[in-house]
Amino acid sequence: MIIKGLKFIDLFAGIGGFHQALNSFGAECVFASEWDDHAAKTYAINYGLKPKGDITKIDENDIPQHDILCAGFPCQAFSISGKQKGFEDARGTLFFDIARIVHHHQPKLLLLENVRNFQRHDGGNTLRVVVQTLDDLGYSVDYKVLNASQYGLPQNRERIYFVCFRKDVVMDTFSFPSPQKHKIQLKDFLEKKPEVKPVVRSDIDMYKDYQPQEDADGNIVLPNKPIQIGRVNKGGQGERIYDIRGHAITLSAYGGGVGSRTGLYQVDKVIRKLSPRECARIQGFPDSFKIVSKITQAYKQFGNSVAINVLKAILCQIEK
Numbered sequence: 001m002i003i004k005g006l007k008f009i010d011l012f013a014g015i016g017g018f019h020q021a022l023n024s025f026g027a028e029c030v031f032a033s034e035w036d037d038h039a040a041k042t043y044a045i046n047y048g049l050k051p052k053g054d055i056t057k058i059d060e061n062d063i064p065q066h067d068i069l070c071a072g073f074p075c076q077a078f079s080i081s082g083k084q085k086g087f088e089d090a091r092g093t094l095f096f097d098i099a100r101i102v103h104h105h106q107p108k109l110l111l112l113e114n115v116r117n118f119q120r121h122d123g124g125n126t127l128r129v130v131v132q133t134l135d136d137l138g139y140s141v142d143y144k145v146l147n148a149s150q151y152g153l154p155q156n157r158e159r160i161y162f163v164c165f166r167k168d169v170v171m172d173t174f175s176f177p178s179p180q181k182h183k184i185q186l187k188d189f190l191e192k193k194p195e196v197k198p199v200v201r202s203d204i205d206m207y208k209d210y211q212p213q214e215d216a217d218g219n220i221v222l223p224n225k226p227i228q229i230g231r232v233n234k235g236g237q238g239e240r241i242y243d244i245r246g247h248a249i250t251l252s253a254y255g256g257g258v259g260s261r262t263g264l265y266q267v268d269k270v271i272r273k274l275s276p277r278e279c280a281r282i283q284g285f286p287d288s289f290k291i292v293s294k295i296t297q298a299y300k301q302f303g304n305s306v307a308i309n310v311l312k313a314i315l316c317q318i319e320k
């Protein structure tokens with residue numbers, strides 16, 4: 001399937017990770033929905049398209065015809081409570097809104113993303129209802145947990161990705177892209193003069209015996225994952241310090257600790273969080289992407305976003 005020229009819709013659009021990836025393949029966005037005003041503003045400024053609000057209030061007849069439906073839908077818990085009626089069991093959930101739009105428009109391809117634990121939610125029943133519902137709607141369903149760390153981004157971010165073709169469009173099962181072999185470091189994604197303050201505290205504890213692993217030639221072995229080298233306070237969430245020759249931890253929309261949402265890193269002898277621009281980079285956003293919200297909202301937006309490079313690798317595979 002060639003993506004260029006296809007029309008897509010962006011549900012639960014956030015700041016448009018799906019939009020970035022699909023645009024880079026030449027697809028055109030014809031509709032977006034995002035109810036958070038700050039994210040919607042960032043979206044509108046960057047893509048010239050103002051997202052509509054609450055998807056549960058939008059009639060499917062008011063959504064334009066499209067070829068691809070994208071949705072990084074929130075992991076909203078829903079329990080099937082033994083009824084096992086698929087589509088009906090999802091009623092009242094945000095997945096139901098995806099399903100009713102798919103039912104009406106029958107796009108050729110669905111691209112969905114959720115947290116890694118989605119597959120284990122409610123003992124696997126949630127995933128079963130999703131797969132059954134999409135199958136009933138006429139789609140083949142392939143899903144896999146992929147880590148952004150293995151697709152060119154220095155961030156440990158495991159997410160479940162769904163690629164669902166309308167059965168009459170593509171008959172084969174889909175093979176997800178293989179992990180990329182080359183190693184990368186967070187160091188190469190950092191700003192020279194970031195607008196984040198150093199963390200200055202008396203309870204910073206750097207691990208004295210930490211030595212990066214070296215190969216036979218004395219070169220540092222890049223581990224392609226976060227390497228903790230110290231802590232602040234008790235080393236709880238947002239209190240761990242990492243080496244920038246490794247990867248960042250998962251960016252998150254919420255979370256506490258002095259390093260909330262990004263974790264802490266030792267950069268040029270200073271301990272600091274990542275800046276919003278650095279967060280943008282490790283989610284795959286180009287530097288031309290405009291960050292228009294205040295810092296707390298910007299962290300939330302990048303913490304919620306999808307890892308663009310993983311989507312690009314999936315789109316490449318779809319084109320193959």
Ligand SMILES: C[S@@+](CC[C@H](N)C(=O)[O-])C[C@H]1O[C@@H](n2cnc3c(N)ncnc32)[C@H](O)[C@@H]1O
Pocket residue numbers: 012013014015016017018033034035036039053054055056071072073074094301304305306
């Ligand atoms: C996990 S984030 C998806 C982010 C997006 N994929 C991106 O790349 O930025 C889920 C988004 O869904 C939005 N959302 C949640 N419920 C919604 C609803 N009923 N209608 C519209 N947007 C909603 C949230 O505000 C949040 O931005």
